Amino acid sequence: MEYEVVIGLETHVQLRTRSKMWCGCANEFGAPPNANVCPVCLGLPGVLPVANEEALRLTVLTGFLLHCAVPELAKFDRKNYFYPDMPKNYQITQYDRPSTANGWVEFETGGGRARVRIARAHLEEDVGKNFHYDRYSGVDFNRAGVPLLEIVTEPDLRSAEMVYDYLNALKDILRQGGISDCDMEKGMVRCDVNVSIRPAGASELGRKVEIKNMNSFSGVRKALEYEYARQVEVLCGGGQLAQETRRWDDAAEITESMRTKEQAHDYRYFPEPDLMPFAPTDAWLGEVQARVIELPLARKERLMRQYGLPAADAETLAGDAALGAFFEGIAPRAKQPRILANWVINNLRARLAETSTSIQAVKFPPAAMLELLELVDTGRISGRIAQEVFAEMFATGDAPEHIVARKGLVQVSDAAALEPLCDAAIAAHPRTVADYRAGKTAALNFLKGQVMKLSHGKANPNLVGEMLQRKLQ
Numbered sequence: 001m002e003y004e005v006v007i008g009l010e011t012h013v014q015l016r017t018r019s020k021m022w023c024g025c026a027n028e029f030g031a032p033p034n035a036n037v038c039p040v041c042l043g044l045p046g047v048l049p050v051a052n053e054e055a056l057r058l059t060v061l062t063g064f065l066l067h068c069a070v071p072e073l074a075k076f077d078r079k080n081y082f083y084p085d086m087p088k089n090y091q092i093t094q095y096d097r098p099s100t101a102n103g104w105v106e107f108e109t110g111g112g113r114a115r116v117r118i119a120r121a122h123l124e125e126d127v128g129k130n131f132h133y134d135r136y137s138g139v140d141f142n143r144a145g146v147p148l149l150e151i152v153t154e155p156d157l158r159s160a161e162m163v164y165d166y167l168n169a170l171k172d173i174l175r176q177g178g179i180s181d182c183d184m185e186k187g188m189v190r191c192d193v194n195v196s197i198r199p200a201g202a203s204e205l206g207r208k209v210e211i212k213n214m215n216s217f218s219g220v221r222k223a224l225e226y227e228y229a230r231q232v233e234v235l236c237g238g239g240q241l242a243q244e245t246r247r248w249d250d251a252a253e254i255t256e257s258m259r260t261k262e263q264a265h266d267y268r269y270f271p272e273p274d275l276m277p278f279a280p281t282d283a284w285l286g287e288v289q290a291r292v293i294e295l296p297l298a299r300k301e302r303l304m305r306q307y308g309l310p311a312a313d314a315e316t317l318a319g320d321a322a323l324g325a326f327f328e329g330i331a332p333r334a335k336q337p338r339i340l341a342n343w344v345i346n347n348l349r350a351r352l353a354e355t356s357t358s359i360q361a362v363k364f365p366p367a368a369m370l371e372l373l374e375l376v377d378t379g380r381i382s383g384r385i386a387q388e389v390f391a392e393m394f395a396t397g398d399a400p401e402h403i404v405a406r407k408g409l410v411q412v413s414d415a416a417a418l419e420p421l422c423d424a425a426i427a428a429h430p431r432t433v434a435d436y437r438a439g440k441t442a443a444l445n446f447l448k449g450q451v452m453k454l455s456h457g458k459a460n461p462n463l464v465g466e467m468l469q470r471k472l473q
Contacts, residue, residue, distance in 0.1 A: 043088030063100025363397030
């Protein structure tokens with residue numbers, strides 16, 4: 001029997017705030033254990049939480065970015081459970097009245113586009129982190145109380161690859177929207193996966209298995225591939241699947257059973273008595289709405305349409321907001337935006353990565369890129385010399401015209417000066433000349449390269465090609 005997989009995701013994202021959700025402790029990664037704690041985030045008797053307004057803004061902003069509805073009233077609830085990393089023995093979260101609900105994310109996958117429905121994106125607090133040693137365990141509560149957004153999809157995903165593409169699209173939206181840094185190495189994004197299988201074409205969902213707390217997108221993909229194969233093997237062998245929670249062992253690349261799956265009533269939800277319901281005003285919502293950005297996929301399509309960029313270049317610029325802003329700041333004045341995009345991606349981005357420089361720290365003004373391309377376009381310098389000029393621009397911030405003049409890099413287009421160089425290249429490579437005359441036209445490029453080398457890159461390559469052809473005919 002052929003089975004199809006049905007997948008829903010719960011993605012937990014730490015919000016980009018300076019302080020925690022209910023207190024003034026720093027939302028900071030890497031501090032010494034239990035340095036950023038206070039009676040509120042430790043859940044000591046008699047304390048009262050106060051909501052972080054920026055976390056509320058970022059939650060609603062996420063709702064706008066994910067096309068969610070924002071209800072007139074939201075409230076907080078207590079979710080009761082007893083783990084060592086939960087100091088209060090309950091988590092403040094949102095249960096039946098979340099801040100946002102009923103949205104969707106559109107993204108590219110499998111050579112096309114897909115849309116996954118978002119059931120809700122609700123606000124809660126993170127828990128501490130357990131550390132296990134040979135003879136004892138410890139808990140670091142620095143993370144306890146950090147604002148956490150849980151983004152829950154409907155069971156709309158149908159493959160591990162589709163899940164991987166969705167998660168990357170979601171990460172790009174949240175990063176560029178200023179919601180979260182989404183640094184997975186710092187635990188800022190974690191996933192729970194709900195997965196079941198059913199006979200292909202069936203409408204009824206199979207028995208759901210949850211895989212908890214995966215902290216890499218590649219791990220999610222591997223876990224889903226393994227779990228699909230495991231569930232198919234169980235059913236084909238005549239067994240039954242249990243509704244359970246499993247963990248992913250990244251080293252062994254298998255899932256392992258942890259416990260039977262909890263139901264909502266196991267958590268004994270009830271309204272948080274120490275927090276008032278949240279009713280955003282129109283003015284407040286307007287302020288949040290003003291922070292909405294153009295989504296990466298929409299930006300990619302606009303760059304292709306507006307500037308005629310190939311899909312790969314548009315995707316690169318849409319995926320890197322700062323690089324895209326640099327390009328779009330000067331693209332309307334570019335004669336050939338595609339060539340400008342190529343320089344921004346293949347030269348500027350590469351040099352930024354090599355030197356660990358932020359784009360804000362680039363020494364030359366963006367318009368200097370247009371001046372450089374104009375020098376090439378008018379024949380003042382060759383493309384090869386342009387590479388040298390760009391390297392100098394990046395290192396010093398000097399203007400392209402000044403660099404060309406100072407270093408004597410003006411392109412040589414004087415036939416009288418180029419002719420002896422062409423003659424020298426022909427004389428030095430008789431076998432290449434014979435290949436060209438025998439019909440191997442690619443041999444001309446080799447000879448042209450030799451002339452460029454003799455001229456130290458200053459020769460006009462088009463003129464050199466014409467002269468060589470004339471001499472060899």
